[in-house]
Amino acid sequence: MLSVNLAVPHSNPAKDVGVTGIDKRPAAGPVAVRAPDPGCSGLAGDQIFDVAHHGGGDQAVYAYAREDLDEWAAEIGRSLPNGVFGENLTTSGLDVTGTLIGERWRIGSGVVLEVTVPRIPCRTFAHWMAEQGWIKRFTRRARPGTYLRVVTPGEISGGDPITVVRRPDHDITVGLTFRALTLEPDLLPRLVDCADLPDDVRALAARRAA
Numbered sequence: 001m002l003s004v005n006l007a008v009p010h011s012n013p014a015k016d017v018g019v020t021g022i023d024k025r026p027a028a029g030p031v032a033v034r035a036p037d038p039g040c041s042g043l044a045g046d047q048i049f050d051v052a053h054h055g056g057g058d059q060a061v062y063a064y065a066r067e068d069l070d071e072w073a074a075e076i077g078r079s080l081p082n083g084v085f086g087e088n089l090t091t092s093g094l095d096v097t098g099t100l101i102g103e104r105w106r107i108g109s110g111v112v113l114e115v116t117v118p119r120i121p122c123r124t125f126a127h128w129m130a131e132q133g134w135i136k137r138f139t140r141r142a143r144p145g146t147y148l149r150v151v152t153p154g155e156i157s158g159g160d161p162i163t164v165v166r167r168p169d170h171d172i173t174v175g176l177t178f179r180a181l182t183l184e185p186d187l188l189p190r191l192v193d194c195a196d197l198p199d200d201v202r203a204l205a206a207r208r209a210a
Contacts, residue, residue, distance in 0.1 A: 020050070062119060177191060
């Protein structure tokens with residue numbers, strides 16, 4: 001893992017909340033990881049302002065791959081520093097899109113996180129990136145990064161290794177889940193029986209597939 005990133009608040013004209021923590025910057029030292037409190041992610045010091053649409057146990061931590069940031073940087077012609085997509089963890093050498101729902105990562109010596117759901121792009125993300133048609137472009141690329149829940153709390157730092165310690169016995173990946181929920185509704189029935197998905201996502205998939 002390259003960095004652990006925490007929010008730097010900005011004004012947010014894209015939503016009524018008025019403030020966003022989407023701009024995240026690498027922390028200089030260890031960061032405590034625990035179940036999120038209201039208005040915070042699973043990382044101590046990382047604020048969430050739009051609590052109606054973000055945060056909670058199933059969205060405690062957000063991870064995005066440096067390799068995917070680099071592809072975007074080449075396409076849009078500007079540098080994209082770690083944390084610029086709002087990710088708490090900027091990973092390296094890990095296929096985040098190909099991770100399985102319910103997969104567990106051990107970070108450093110003891111923290112364990114569990115893959116839950118992909119990130120769905122929103123107006124705040126589009127306003128922050130200031131790129132024409134950003135939501136459609138991000139959706140078509142279908143490399144959304146993933147949210148994780150906290151299984152075992154502790155401390156993590158940039159440079160800590162990520163080790164996969166559980167691989168569920170199914171084939172529902174972050175990428176497939178994202179495609180099912182966005183541009184490929186024919187995939188929705190495959191989500192309904194995935195017990196590792198949060199109940200609200202399974203229920204949403206069932207309603208849309210009906």
